Amino acid sequence: MTRAAFLLLTSLLFSASAADLPARKRMAVITTVWWKPSHAWHMAERFLWGYPEQGRWHKPPLDVVSAYVAQYPKNDLSRGRAKEAGFTIYPTIAETLRCGGDKLAVDAVLLIGEHGEYPKNELGQKLYPRYEFFQEIVEVFREDGRSVPVFNDKHLSWKWEWAKEMVDQSRELNFPFLAGSSLPVTWRMPAVDLPHGAVTEEIVCVAYGGKEIYGFHALETLQCIAERRQSGETGVRSVEALQGDDVWHAMENGAWDPKLFEACLSRSQTLKQVGDFSHRYPTPKQMRQLCQNPILYRLEYRDGLNASMLLLNGLVGDFTIAARIKGQTEPFSTLFYLPPVPNVTYSAALMSNAEKMFLIGKAPYPVERTLLTSGMLESCLKSLATGRQLRTPHLDVRYTTPRESTFVRR
Numbered sequence: 001m002t003r004a005a006f007l008l009l010t011s012l013l014f015s016a017s018a019a020d021l022p023a024r025k026r027m028a029v030i031t032t033v034w035w036k037p038s039h040a041w042h043m044a045e046r047f048l049w050g051y052p053e054q055g056r057w058h059k060p061p062l063d064v065v066s067a068y069v070a071q072y073p074k075n076d077l078s079r080g081r082a083k084e085a086g087f088t089i090y091p092t093i094a095e096t097l098r099c100g101g102d103k104l105a106v107d108a109v110l111l112i113g114e115h116g117e118y119p120k121n122e123l124g125q126k127l128y129p130r131y132e133f134f135q136e137i138v139e140v141f142r143e144d145g146r147s148v149p150v151f152n153d154k155h156l157s158w159k160w161e162w163a164k165e166m167v168d169q170s171r172e173l174n175f176p177f178l179a180g181s182s183l184p185v186t187w188r189m190p191a192v193d194l195p196h197g198a199v200t201e202e203i204v205c206v207a208y209g210g211k212e213i214y215g216f217h218a219l220e221t222l223q224c225i226a227e228r229r230q231s232g233e234t235g236v237r238s239v240e241a242l243q244g245d246d247v248w249h250a251m252e253n254g255a256w257d258p259k260l261f262e263a264c265l266s267r268s269q270t271l272k273q274v275g276d277f278s279h280r281y282p283t284p285k286q287m288r289q290l291c292q293n294p295i296l297y298r299l300e301y302r303d304g305l306n307a308s309m310l311l312l313n314g315l316v317g318d319f320t321i322a323a324r325i326k327g328q329t330e331p332f333s334t335l336f337y338l339p340p341v342p343n344v345t346y347s348a349a350l351m352s353n354a355e356k357m358f359l360i361g362k363a364p365y366p367v368e369r370t371l372l373t374s375g376m377l378e379s380c381l382k383s384l385a386t387g388r389q390l391r392t393p394h395l396d397v398r399y400t401t402p403r404e405s406t407f408v409r410r
Helices: 003-015 039-049 078-085 093-098 130-144 160-173 213-226 245-252 258-267 284-290 345-360 368-386
Strands: 025-031 051-053 056-058 062-069 108-112 150-153 177-180 187-189 200-207 236-243 295-301 306-311 319-325 332-337
Touching: 025 039, 025 093, 025 345, 039 062, 039 078, 039 108, 039 345, 051 345, 062 078, 062 093, 062 345, 093 130, 108 130, 130 150, 130 160, 150 345, 160 177, 160 368, 177 345, 177 368, 200 213, 200 258, 213 295, 213 306, 213 319, 213 368, 236 245, 236 368, 245 284, 245 295, 258 319, 258 332, 295 368
Parallel strands: 025 062, 025 108, 108 150, 150 177, 200 306
Antiparallel strands: 051 056, 187 332, 200 319, 236 295, 295 306, 319 332
C-alpha cells in the first residue's frame, strides 16, 4: 500500500461516524458469587478488562451492562466492579436480562453457577443452582419472544434430567448454547490432538482433585479426546467406580493398559517422589504410599471403547491423558497445561471460545460434550456410592466434533 493510499484509508476510518461502526454487544452476567478467585473473577472480568491473546491484550467488543449476584460474602467484589466498570447489579435474573426494563435488553448471557454456600447431597454433589438460573433465563426468552447465546460454566447440572432439559430447551428456542470448563481448550504439552477419525482402542486419564468438582474436569479432559475417534461420539454403555485399595487391586489385575498409564505419568510435571528420591518412576508400593485414597472411574462406551479416569491425589497434581491407537506402537499422550495464578490464562482461553459464540452466534464445539460428561459424572458418583457397575442407557448421547482443534496453540 502506498503512503497516499494509507493516509486516505486512515482519514476515512477516523472520519466515520459512530453509526458507521459495528455496534458493541451487550452482555449480562448471572453468577452465584463474585470474589477472588471465584469463577466470576476468572471469567466475567475477562469481558471487563480483556485478556492476553497471542502476544497482545485483547479487549472483547462486548460490554457487561448488567449482573445478578446470588450471594454477597465479606470478600464480595461485584459491587466494586460494578462501580468501576459502570454496569448495574439487579435483584433478579429477569431484571438483569431486561436491564430494569420490560424487554430483553442484552445480546449474550454468561451463566456462572460455581462457588458459594450451597448444600451437598448424599453423593457428594454440591447443589449449585445452574439449572434453576437457566430456567429463569429461558422464561425471559419465552416471555419476550427473543433468545440470545448463553454460556454455562462447567457441567450443566448435578442432575441428568435437568442437564438434558437445558440442552433440549436451547434447541427448542434455537439459541446458541456452550458449556464446560477450561481443560479442553487450555494449552497442551506437546500441542497435539488425537487424529480426527483415529481408530481408538483405549484411553487413560490421570488427574487429581475431589471426586465431583475435579472429577468433572478429568472426565471432560478424557471426553474431548474420546469424541474425536473414528465413530464420533456414540454414548456410554456402563460405568464403574472404585476407591482406595480396590483401585490398586484393579491395577494389579490389568484393568487398564500399563503402557498408557506410564505415558500419563511420564507427561506429568508434578510426579511426586518418596523421601529424597528424584527423577524416578514410582513403584506400585511407592504409589500406594503417596496416594492413599485413589479413585477410578471406568467407562465402557457403546462402540466398545474402554476408558479409565484416575484421581491420584498425592501422586500427581495435573491432568494427563494417553490413548492407544490401532496400528501405532507408541501411545498418543499429552499434558493439559494450566498456567498458574494470578494470570490463570486458561480461563481466558475458555472465554475466548465463549466470545466467539457471542459474536458469531454459533458454538465452536458441541454442548453435547458437556451434556454427556455431566451424565457420566453423576453415574460414576452413583456407582461409587453403591459399589456396583451401572448400566447407563440414558447416556445414549451421539454427536460429532469439528475436525479443527479448539485448544490454544499460540
